Amino acid sequence: MRRFSLPRWARYTIYTLGALIAGCAAAHFAQSESKLPAFDAKRIERSSAPAWSVWTRYTTPVFPGQYPATGDPSVIRDGDHLLMAYSCFDPRRKRPETCLATSKDGFAWQFVAQGDDALKGQALRAGSSRWADTHETPFLMKWKGRYWLYVSGYNDRGGGSMNSFPAYLGLAESDDARQFRFVSPEPVMKGTPGWYDSDAIFSASVVEDKGTLYMVYAGHCWHNCKVKPGVYLLGATSTDGRSWRKHDRQLFEGAKMPAFYKQYAGEPEIVKGPDGMFYLFFSALQGDDPHMIGLARGPTPFGPWEFRPEPIVRAAADGPNDAETVAPSVLIEDGRARMWFSGFSKRRMKAIAIYYAEAPWPLKQ
Known part of the structure; x- marks a missing residue:
C-alpha cells in the first residue's frame, strides 16, 4: 500500500467527498445542522445551447443532508417514490x-x-x-x-481519498433497500x-442494454503511469454485474x-x-477553474459522442454553490430529464449539498 502526495493542480481534479473533507478541517462538517438556505423554487438560472433543450437549475439545495458534507447523489425510481444513495459524513470517524x-x-x-x-x-x-x-x-440500481x-472504497x-490510493470498486446488495451487504470479500x-x-x-454508473450491463466510471492514474497522468472516463461490460471486462480505451479518445x-x-x-x-x-474538471457539468449523446454507451456545445450547469451566480457543480445523477421521466448533483463553494468551503436541475425531453431537437 503506497502513499504519495499529488501535485496541487491534480488535487483540484479530485472532487470526491473524501477529498473535499480532507481539504478542510473535518471538525467543520461535524456540526449538527447545515446553515444553507431552504429550497426556493423561485431562485433559478438557465443554460441554453442551439438545438438542445434549455436546462433550468435551482440555486438553493434540495437536500443539504444531516451534516454540511453531502454529495454524489444516485437517484432511482422505486414504485411511487424516489430512492437516493449519496455520500454522507460520519462524524465519529470523520x-x-x-x-x-x-x-x-x-x-x-x-x-x-436506520435507528442511528x-x-x-x-x-x-x-x-x-x-x-x-x-x-x-455510490451508484444505486434495482436489477x-x-x-x-x-x-468506491x-x-x-x-x-x-487523494492520499489513500488505491481505490477499488465494490458491490453490495439488499432485498429491502435498508442495510446492504457486500457480495464478496x-x-x-x-x-x-x-x-x-x-x-x-x-463514480461508477451502469445501464442495461439488450441483456448486457455497461458501466462508465472515472479512472485515476497519477503514479507510475504508462499513460499521461490524469482522470479519464472509462467503460466496462458485464452480464451478471459482478464480473466486469474493461473497455480497451478511454471513452473520449479521438472525440472533438x-x-x-x-x-x-x-x-x-x-x-x-x-x-x-x-x-x-459528466463533470468537466478544470483544474483551478470552476467545474461544470457537460452532456454528450451517442448510439452506444461507449460513444461515439455528440457534445452539447455549452455545459448544462455552471457554478451558480446566485446561491451557495458559487464555485463548483459536479457528480450528476439523472432520471428521464414524465417528459423531462431530472438531474440531482453536488454543489459547493471552493472559496468558502462552508457546505457541500445536493442540488437539482431539469430540462424538457427531448434533450436534442
Missing part, C-alpha cells in the same frame, strides 16, 4: 460513508430510518468490507428484483497497473471536445433515453 434518503417528488427528502441518529440513513458500516474502511461515490449498490490513511473491480485507472476507480472542456472529465452518469440513444452526463 470520513465519508454511504447513506440513503427517499422522496415523493425529488425536492423534499427524508432519511431512510448520529448518522441518519447510513447504508454501509465501517468494517463491512475488509478491503476498504471508507466508501463513497433482477434486488437493490444493487456500487461504491479505500483505506483512509489520512488526507482523504473482494472488490468487483480493481485498477490495472500503469493504465488509466491504476490508482483509483470512482466542446470549447468549455479544458482538462479532464469525471463523475459520469450514463442514461438510455426513450429515443434509444445514450446520454452521458
